[in-house]
Amino acid sequence: MKKNNIFNKRLILIMAFVLLAGLFISGCSNNQAELSELSDADRASLVDGDNSDKGQGALNREIIFQIGAIQPLTGDGAAYGLPVQRVIDQAVLDLNAKWKEDGKKLQLKIYHEDGKCNGKEARTAAENLVNQKGVNIIYGGMCSGETLGIAPFTEENNVLLFSPLSSSPDITNSGDYVFRNYPSDTAQVATMIPFIVSKGVKTIAILSENTDYAQVLRAGYLKQLPELGVKIVADEIILSSAKDVRTEILKMKSAEPDAVILLPQTIPMTGVFAKQLYESNFDADTLFFSNEIVGLDQAVNEFGDFMKGYFTPEVAFLKENNEFSSKVIADTECDLGYYCASTYDGIFLLGDVLELCGDSDTDCLKKEFDALENWQGIMTTSTTFDENGDVAGDFVISQIIAGTKLRVN
Amino acid sequence: MQLLFNSVVAGSIYALVAIGFSLIFQTNRFMHFAHGSAVVFSAYIAFHFFSLSNSLLIAIIATLILSSILGYLMHLLIYYPLQKKKSSSVILLIASFGILFLIDNGLLLYFGSGIKNINYFGPLRGMEFFGALITKPQLIIVLSSLLCLIFIYLLMTKTKLGRNLRAVADNNDLANIMGIESKKYMALSFIIGSVLASVAGVLIALEQTLSINMGTTYMIKGFTGAIIGGVNSVPASILGSYIVGLAENFGVWFLPSQFKEAISFILLFLFLLYKPNGLFGIDKSSRK
Numbered sequence: 001m002k003k004n005n006i007f008n009k010r011l012i013l014i015m016a017f018v019l020l021a022g023l024f025i026s027g028c029s030n031n032q033a034e035l036s037e038l039s040d041a042d043r044a045s046l047v048d049g050d051n052s053d054k055g056q057g058a059l060n061r062e063i064i065f066q067i068g069a070i071q072p073l074t075g076d077g078a079a080y081g082l083p084v085q086r087v088i089d090q091a092v093l094d095l096n097a098k099w100k101e102d103g104k105k106l107q108l109k110i111y112h113e114d115g116k117c118n119g120k121e122a123r124t125a126a127e128n129l130v131n132q133k134g135v136n137i138i139y140g141g142m143c144s145g146e147t148l149g150i151a152p153f154t155e156e157n158n159v160l161l162f163s164p165l166s167s168s169p170d171i172t173n174s175g176d177y178v179f180r181n182y183p184s185d186t187a188q189v190a191t192m193i194p195f196i197v198s199k200g201v202k203t204i205a206i207l208s209e210n211t212d213y214a215q216v217l218r219a220g221y222l223k224q225l226p227e228l229g230v231k232i233v234a235d236e237i238i239l240s241s242a243k244d245v246r247t248e249i250l251k252m253k254s255a256e257p258d259a260v261i262l263l264p265q266t267i268p269m270t271g272v273f274a275k276q277l278y279e280s281n282f283d284a285d286t287l288f289f290s291n292e293i294v295g296l297d298q299a300v301n302e303f304g305d306f307m308k309g310y311f312t313p314e315v316a317f318l319k320e321n322n323e324f325s326s327k328v329i330a331d332t333e334c335d336l337g338y339y340c341a342s343t344y345d346g347i348f349l350l351g352d353v354l355e356l357c358g359d360s361d362t363d364c365l366k367k368e369f370d371a372l373e374n375w376q377g378i379m380t381t382s383t384t385f386d387e388n389g390d391v392a393g394d395f396v397i398s399q400i401i402a403g404t405k406l407r408v409n
Numbered sequence: 410m411q412l413l414f415n416s417v418v419a420g421s422i423y424a425l426v427a428i429g430f431s432l433i434f435q436t437n438r439f440m441h442f443a444h445g446s447a448v449v450f451s452a453y454i455a456f457h458f459f460s461l462s463n464s465l466l467i468a469i470i471a472t473l474i475l476s477s478i479l480g481y482l483m484h485l486l487i488y489y490p491l492q493k494k495k496s497s498s499v500i501l502l503i504a505s506f507g508i509l510f511l512i513d514n515g516l517l518l519y520f521g522s523g524i525k526n527i528n529y530f531g532p533l534r535g536m537e538f539f540g541a542l543i544t545k546p547q548l549i550i551v552l553s554s555l556l557c558l559i560f561i562y563l564l565m566t567k568t569k570l571g572r573n574l575r576a577v578a579d580n581n582d583l584a585n586i587m588g589i590e591s592k593k594y595m596a597l598s599f600i601i602g603s604v605l606a607s608v609a610g611v612l613i614a615l616e617q618t619l620s621i622n623m624g625t626t627y628m629i630k631g632f633t634g635a636i637i638g639g640v641n642s643v644p645a646s647i648l649g650s651y652i653v654g655l656a657e658n659f660g661v662w663f664l665p666s667q668f669k670e671a672i673s674f675i676l677l678f679l680f681l682l683y684k685p686n687g688l689f690g691i692d693k694s695s696r697k
Contacts, residue, residue, distance in 0.1 A: 073522065074517060074522055074621070075522065075620070075621075075622065076522075076620055078521075078522030078523070079522065079523060079524055081522070082521065082522055082523065210667060236666045237665065237666050237667050238666055239666075239667060239669065239670055241622070241623075241626050241670070242669065242670075243613075243617050243623060243626070244415075244418075244419055245666075246415045246418075246658075247412060247415050247657075247658045247661050247662060248661065248666045250411055250412065250415070250662075251661075251662060251666075267524060268524060268618045268620055271524070271526065271618040272617070272618065275532075278532055278533075278534070279533060279534065279535045279542065279544050280535060280542060281534055281535050281542055298524070302524050302526065305531070305532040306532050
């Protein structure tokens with residue numbers, strides 16, 4: 001009887017080994033930074049006393065600020081989550097070096113967590129950062145879905161949430177402690193629609209990924225294009241796990257649209273859309289418009305041959321001919337245009353505010369964020385937050401030709 | 410015609426996954442869900458060796474060898490010790506999930522999450538073929554799958570190896586009495602199943618951008634195909650997989666695209682509830 005017991009020691013050992021090994025590797029792949037904890041004394045030195053002492057090394061020893069960062073480190077979103085993580089780490093290094101050079105005994109430490117470009121996962125990551133690491137500031141998420149998933153939790157817990165990449169209009173009203181230095185999608189749609197109409201498009205098909213970000217853009221087009229006389233003849237929503245969208249493309253093609261709008265969430269999905277659209281031999285005079293994901297340098301480098309002639313928007317606030325930007329982008333291998341810039345500058349913006357408030361007084365942090373006016377970034381132009389924590393947005397449109405982007409407006 | 414062709418392309422990949430799954434299920438009598446990871450493992454190995462050598466042939470050979478080794482090791486190190494302990498199929502199923510996490514996360518750790526793409530054929534426009542547009546990689550997928558299916562059919566019906574495999578699948582104890590070393594054939598089914606998974610992996614790598622989690626998607630499709638056709642019959646699993654391809658593509662023509670995944674799941678639930686032996690599977694209980 002004992003011999004047949006499936007729960008004997010050796011069996012349990014084997015099972016435990018397999019599961020633990022899986023969990024161990026899973027844990028490793030989260031790329032969590034191993035960092036020392038902030039001491040209570042450090043924290044006290046920041047919150048006690050008057051503002052002039054805060055963060056200025058008043059205790060004649062180094063003060064460590066800690067923040068958490070949430071970005072997609074696994075899954076399809078990692079195609080931009082990982083470069084963005086490298087940019088954050090580089091920005092933290094550069095900020096610490098700058099503080100040292102300026103004689104300020106300050107240091108910024110960051111804990112990375114994987115939000116998987118998913119609201120639920122991002123919320124769990126935020127809970128870990130706040131409850132286990134004790135951070136009061138979260139830098140992220142890097143997908144709108146992540147930010148929207150985190151915001152209710154950070155609001156409940158008075159945690160400051162600052163996203164350099166989230167663009168969903170829903171974020172505008174997601175909380176008092178939510179800020180972002182990336183313009184809302186409404187600005188993107190507002191830029192693209194007159195351009196589409198100016199091309200004489202009468203009928204259009206939309207191919208979008210089923211994510212918060214892409215669906216907000218889709219809703220904007222669905223609402224505004226018919227008002228301007230453009231008929232939506234096909235509207236296909238694709239699940240993020242899809243690898244084969246040929247039948248959906250066939251449906252769109254059979255509707256014979258003048259133009260197609262592509263709205264993927266990730267670069268791999270950009271590849272799925274672009275490759276299969278290319279293979280489906282759309283009429284040569286069909287126009288293709290997209291969101292800014294399609295125009296990211298990484299997407300253009302990987303799939304540019306499939307996207308000849310595509311019109312793609314990009315945030316207009318990138319400082320041009322900036323040697324420093326080129327160096328950062330080369331060092332971090334971040335080929336994501338404005339994404340790298342807003343992420344890099346966001347850390348310096350946070351650094352300026354941390355100097356004034358420390359990392360625990362989120363009301364002070366919020367006040368300073370609200371008070372910022374024309375904050376000048378290294379890679380981006382001025383930043384001012386409105387009453388909802390949003391920045392003003394303006395987009396330019398480029399066309400993908402011969403594997404590169406050429407500005408058309 | 411285009412819809413039919415799209416269905417055949419999708420069904421061909423599902424069939425390759427389903428046969429391996431079905432073969433392992435028949436001989437070992439448990440659901441080897443880590444089979445999806447074997448597909449992903451193969452796709453990444455093909456990508457890795459192609460990147461190193463720039464030779465598709467080297468990539469294919471390396472993938473076939475390494476995938477068969479992976480299949481054998483899964484059996485030898487995890488499943489066989491459990492089977493030796495007379496573990497229930499539930500325990501083996503849980504172990505298969507453990508292996509799935511282990512392989513997927515191991516691949517993620519080694520390869521990272523960046524874009525992985527074998528751009529062997531470059532940008533290709535579709536070619537007209539009986540009124541449908543097809544590309545070279547799609548044609549290769551359909552023909553390779555067909556060849557594999559014929560090969561596996563001949564192997565199972567015309568060779569001693571196949572007969573012994575079927576004997577083990579039919580009645581393990583009786584096969585042992587007849588002098589067939591069932592342990593050997595159970596291990597062999599893992600090797601053959603993994604080789605088939607590696608063919609699917611290479612074909613996917615030739616056609617698509619890779620992602621770690623795609624194995625689960627293909628496993629679900631293959632599993633659904635096997636259930637619809639009949640999980641205890643290899644030819645039935647093949648037919649079931651093509652039915653899944655057809656149902657998905659014709660279904661999504663009439664329904665909104667978001668229902669594509671739901672179609673497979675609805676079919677799976679319906680068959681599990683009302684026809685668990687599938688359309689063409691063998692009802693072993695009726696033999697008693």
